[in-house]
Amino acid sequence: MADARSAIKRPIGPRLWLSGGWLTLLVLGAVFAPLLAPKDPLMQDLFLGRMPPFWLPGAEPGYLLGTDSLGRDVLSRLLYGARVALFVGLIAGVLTCLLGTTLGLIAGYYRGWPDLLISRFIDIWMAFPPVLFSILLIAVMGTGLTSIIIAIVVIDWTRFARVIRAEAMTQGAMDYVASAQVTGHKRIGIMLLEILPNVLPTMVVLLTLEMGIAVIVEAILSFVNLSISTDDPTWGSMISEGRVSIHQAWWVLVFPLVCLFFTVLSFSQLGEGLKDYFDPVLR
Amino acid sequence: MSFLEITSLSARVGPVPILRDVSLNVAAGEVRALVGESGAGKSMIGKAILGTLPGAIHITGGEIRLDGQDLLALRPAERRRVIGQTAALIPQDPLTALNPVRRIGPQITRRLVDILGWSKRDAEARALELLAEVHIPDPKRVMQSYPHELSGGMRQRVLIASAFAAEPKLIIADEPTTALDVTVQKQILRLIKEMQQRHNTALLFVTHDLGVVAKICQKLTVLFGGMVLEEASVEAFFAAPQHAYSRALLAATPKYTDPDQSLTPVPQSILDDLQAQLDFAERTTT
Amino acid sequence: MLITLFGVAVIVFFVIRVVPGNPIAMMLPPGAGEEDIARLKALYGFDKSLPEQFVIWVAGVLQGDFGTSISTRQPVLSLVLGRLPATIELAVMALVIAIVIGSVLALTGTRHRGTRTEGAIDVTNGMALSVPDFLWGLLLILLFGVLWPVFHISGRVSPALDLPFATNFYLFESVLRLRFDIWLDLVSHMFMPALALAIPLAAIIAQLLKQSLKETMHLDYVTLARTHGYGENRVITREALPNAILPTLTLVGVQFTFLIGGTVIIERLFSYEGLGNMAIDAVINRDLPLIQGIVILFALMFTLVNLIVDLTYALLNPRLRHG
Numbered sequence: 001m002a003d004a005r006s007a008i009k010r011p012i013g014p015r016l017w018l019s020g021g022w023l024t025l026l027v028l029g030a031v032f033a034p035l036l037a038p039k040d041p042l043m044q045d046l047f048l049g050r051m052p053p054f055w056l057p058g059a060e061p062g063y064l065l066g067t068d069s070l071g072r073d074v075l076s077r078l079l080y081g082a083r084v085a086l087f088v089g090l091i092a093g094v095l096t097c098l099l100g101t102t103l104g105l106i107a108g109y110y111r112g113w114p115d116l117l118i119s120r121f122i123d124i125w126m127a128f129p130p131v132l133f134s135i136l137l138i139a140v141m142g143t144g145l146t147s148i149i150i151a152i153v154v155i156d157w158t159r160f161a162r163v164i165r166a167e168a169m170t171q172g173a174m175d176y177v178a179s180a181q182v183t184g185h186k187r188i189g190i191m192l193l194e195i196l197p198n199v200l201p202t203m204v205v206l207l208t209l210e211m212g213i214a215v216i217v218e219a220i221l222s223f224v225n226l227s228i229s230t231d232d233p234t235w236g237s238m239i240s241e242g243r244v245s246i247h248q249a250w251w252v253l254v255f256p257l258v259c260l261f262f263t264v265l266s267f268s269q270l271g272e273g274l275k276d277y278f279d280p281v282l283r
Numbered sequence: 284m285s286f287l288e289i290t291s292l293s294a295r296v297g298p299v300p301i302l303r304d305v306s307l308n309v310a311a312g313e314v315r316a317l318v319g320e321s322g323a324g325k326s327m328i329g330k331a332i333l334g335t336l337p338g339a340i341h342i343t344g345g346e347i348r349l350d351g352q353d354l355l356a357l358r359p360a361e362r363r364r365v366i367g368q369t370a371a372l373i374p375q376d377p378l379t380a381l382n383p384v385r386r387i388g389p390q391i392t393r394r395l396v397d398i399l400g401w402s403k404r405d406a407e408a409r410a411l412e413l414l415a416e417v418h419i420p421d422p423k424r425v426m427q428s429y430p431h432e433l434s435g436g437m438r439q440r441v442l443i444a445s446a447f448a449a450e451p452k453l454i455i456a457d458e459p460t461t462a463l464d465v466t467v468q469k470q471i472l473r474l475i476k477e478m479q480q481r482h483n484t485a486l487l488f489v490t491h492d493l494g495v496v497a498k499i500c501q502k503l504t505v506l507f508g509g510m511v512l513e514e515a516s517v518e519a520f521f522a523a524p525q526h527a528y529s530r531a532l533l534a535a536t537p538k539y540t541d542p543d544q545s546l547t548p549v550p551q552s553i554l555d556d557l558q559a560q561l562d563f564a565e566r567t568t569t
Numbered sequence: 570m571l572i573t574l575f576g577v578a579v580i581v582f583f584v585i586r587v588v589p590g591n592p593i594a595m596m597l598p599p600g601a602g603e604e605d606i607a608r609l610k611a612l613y614g615f616d617k618s619l620p621e622q623f624v625i626w627v628a629g630v631l632q633g634d635f636g637t638s639i640s641t642r643q644p645v646l647s648l649v650l651g652r653l654p655a656t657i658e659l660a661v662m663a664l665v666i667a668i669v670i671g672s673v674l675a676l677t678g679t680r681h682r683g684t685r686t687e688g689a690i691d692v693t694n695g696m697a698l699s700v701p702d703f704l705w706g707l708l709l710i711l712l713f714g715v716l717w718p719v720f721h722i723s724g725r726v727s728p729a730l731d732l733p734f735a736t737n738f739y740l741f742e743s744v745l746r747l748r749f750d751i752w753l754d755l756v757s758h759m760f761m762p763a764l765a766l767a768i769p770l771a772a773i774i775a776q777l778l779k780q781s782l783k784e785t786m787h788l789d790y791v792t793l794a795r796t797h798g799y800g801e802n803r804v805i806t807r808e809a810l811p812n813a814i815l816p817t818l819t820l821v822g823v824q825f826t827f828l829i830g831g832t833v834i835i836e837r838l839f840s841y842e843g844l845g846n847m848a849i850d851a852v853i854n855r856d857l858p859l860i861q862g863i864v865i866l867f868a869l870m871f872t873l874v875n876l877i878v879d880l881t882y883a884l885l886n887p888r889l890r891h892g
Contacts, residue, residue: 124576127868129830132848136860139852140584216701220834223703224849239707243838250715257707261700268699333796338683360800367798380789384811384887394797429887442793 016273019266026263030082037076038062041233045071050249066251068241074255077233081256084234085263088145088218092152093211099153100160101203107161108168109191118161125158134217138226148221152214159213160206167199201278205271212267219260235260286311286485287332287453292345294331294509301327301340303510303561311452314479314486316496316517318532319506325489327509329455332487333366334359350452367398371446373456373475377438377463381430388426391445399449413444416481417474436467440474447478453485460495472499493536497521505529508561527553570872577868578630578861582623585857613639613858630865636858640851645862649844653866654737655725656836656843660829662740662759663766667828670767671774678775679782679805690775697772702831706765706838713761721758723840730754762839766828773824774817781813788812815886822878826871 029036039062048071051060059066065074107118134151141147171177172195180190222236223243235256242253285308294302302324309315317325330336332347332354347354350369354362374380381390391413392406401409407426414422417440430438439459446454456475460468476499479486488500496503496517503520505513505528513526524530531549610616613636614625629636635645678690697705714722726732726739730751734742740759743752785791786809794808833845840846844863851859883889 129867131833363798372796382790398798
């Protein structure tokens with residue numbers, strides 16, 4: 001008990017501060033994008049194509065981070081792109097978590113044929129190259145945010161299901177579950193009231209990691225032009241555009257790349273940090 | 284001059300003393316027991332000689348002379364070479380002391396080739412000869428076997444053969460029978476004695492079992508809390524142990540001749556006395 | 570294993586037939602009549618019911634006939650086999666790089682355990698693991714394609730080169746034919762994408778192997794080897810390493826399948842003419858037979874990798890070899 005209490009009081013490490021800080025900044029940027037963005041992210045001005053960022057010679061005043069080949073303001077597109085990234089990360093992450101955890105709990109606690117069925121599906125899913133699978137699904141469902149989110153959920157539920165299934169099995173074998181069963185509680189009640197709270201920390205950690213993955217998947221799909229329409233500002237489409245003009249205007253690639261890099265790193269470090277935080281004994 | 288001379292050896296983990304001013308001599312061809320309860324530091328002395336002390340333990344003073352060379356003053360590589368040539372270890376647990384992914388043959392011969400520069404053929408001939416010496420039937424087949432294919436007793440025989448392979452002048456046996464079945468224990472003990480006599484090797488026998496000491500050793504050193512309490516020849520010790528703790532230890536040892544006797548644990552008063560002595564020594568040295 | 574492959578086949582087959590866009594319509598010029606559409610549908614077998622189509626397709630696959638690509642009108646099998654060597658070479662090169670980097674880090678970390686060197690290695694591993702291959706690829710493009718352009722960042726081989734090869738295993742064949750000029754050109758194209766794929770895997774190998782090594786270093790046979798006169802480096806590489814590899818191996822096998830999955834986007838990023846790049850084109854063109862063929866091939870590769878890992882494990886572990 002003393003251990004558990006000291007664990008809760010453990011200081012939040014620099015890892016959590018830094019990643020939490022960056023994500024907070026990002027959320028603020030995304031929420032207030034209409035106020036913060038100096039330009040309309042869709043506005044093209046072909047006379048102002050490929051203007052460098054402000055500290056380089058030839059920069060156009062008002063375009064802090066320069067412009068892309070169509071003369072669109074990089075900073076504004078970054079801010080609006082953060083909206084898409086965080087929206088997809090949050091919604092897709094939560095939905096994946098719900099689906100995967102539910103299936104994992106059922107497989108791990110009920111065992112028997114539901115487990116056989118779910119495990120078989122997990123095996124088949126593991127044999128799909130995930131990127132190809134997601135591109136395939138998008139091609140089938142058509143582009144758009146909803147399709148992206150569905151694709152992520154359909155592909156990534158196994159990440160949760162595998163881990164939660166294993167944990168539910170361990171928990172299900174423990175004495176407190178047996179005693180709850182003996183006293184005549186319904187199985188679904190035990191699953192929700194006894195097992196679920198015990199797998200919750202794992203779930204939160206996986207959810208954090210999944211949000212980072214969702215952000216990346218969205219970027220990859222925009223990169224191959226299968227996300228929302230190519231005009232709309234997403235980090236992935238900016239990267240795609242930047243990859244083409246890399247030798248003429250590196251900044252079109254660098255700024256979204258840096259944002260994406262820090263965001264993904266932050267989600268994953270946040271997840272790792274939370275893992276330590278919840279479970280100071282292991283690791 | 285003794286073959287192994289340890290003078291005033293001290294070691295610590297952080298502030299906690301592990302060895303306190305230990306002095307110990309083993310003459311060439313002599314069999315000396317190092318006796319004590321767990322935590323007395325007896326295994327640490329063996330590890331200090333062989334240079335395999337855990338990283339957290341630091342030697343804080345004293346010297347270890349092996350065949351006249353001051354081991355602690357040597358450079359690490361030089362020291363390893365000296366030890367590899369002159370000393371060997373018979374480990375405690377034969378189940379974990381052989382590398383599971385390697386055949387028995389190379390585990391005996393490789394260092395003869397690598398460290399001592401033997402030819403491969405000589406090393407193999409030597410290994411076969413040694414396996415026969417430790418009474419392993421069909422040495423050729425055993426050379427080709429993996430450790431998991433051999434019983435615990437067989438593995439310990441292999442390890443004994445391996446320890447004697449380079450004709451070391453000193454063998455350190457670290458409780459070599461505790462991990463074995465009682466019936467096998469006796470055979471292994473007899474074998475170690477037999478090999479020691481045939482090769483005329485000095486043997487430092489680390490044990491907590493005075494019954495074993497009586498069987499194979501000539502001299503013994505009693506340790507408590509990292510400190511030497513008593514040194515004596517085996518006959519003298521069993522006739523009249525000098526230290527109160529030694530007497531108590533002897534009374535607590537079962538005798539093979541009289542299995543029904545009642546055993547008395549070491550009395551608390553003696554342990555308290557010793558602890559006070561250690562505490563005093565600690566205050567005066569720091 | 571076969572059930573898994575069959576499951577993949579079923580899912581791919583039915584998922585892509587829910588496609589709302591009509592691939593046939595896209596192949597014909599605007600204004601083509603109903604008749605033309607019906608003729609083409611019959612040609613590709615789209616006029617039959619789904620279960621019928623599936624049976625026909627599976628029967629074909631079992632005979633090595635994966636159908637005909639809609640966009641290129643060539644047999645899927647020959648298209649796919651033409652690209653497969655490029656992807657295999659890329660994945661294997663990435664694996665080699667990952668093993669080299671990962672092992673060096675693990676061995677260095679073990680050699681200097683408990684020091685700042687080990688701490689630095691742990692932090693590097695954490696970073697490398699957190700960021701996926703796609704982002705490493707972009708970063709490498711910036712660093713070694715633009716800032717300090719030493720490697721090619723697009724394509725598989727310089728188009729100007731005349732390739733005298735009989736197979737599509739260019740890298741392998743260039744060595745056999747002693748054409749080291751071509752070999753160098755290939756490596757210079759391949760190195761960046763392979764490194765991008767390798768970085769996360771290298772971090773995993775480093776982490777697992779180091780943990781495994783450190784556990785092994787406490788065991789008695791390692792201590793015994795020290796008393797034989799072997800130095801720390803020899804003890805780590807010759808006593809601890811062979812034992813530490815085994816537990817690492819199975820996990821690395823799973824991770825290698827992830828790496829193969831990663832080739833899809835990395836090939837796209839580096840315009841590398843492999844299977845993954847072709848797959849994305851196939852999806853964009855809605856080339857159903859080609860998509861099916863590629864996905865099945867990927868699933869087959871995943872399954873084979875797992876099989877090879879199991880076999881290697883049995884081969885390296887004497888307990889299983891004689892069991």
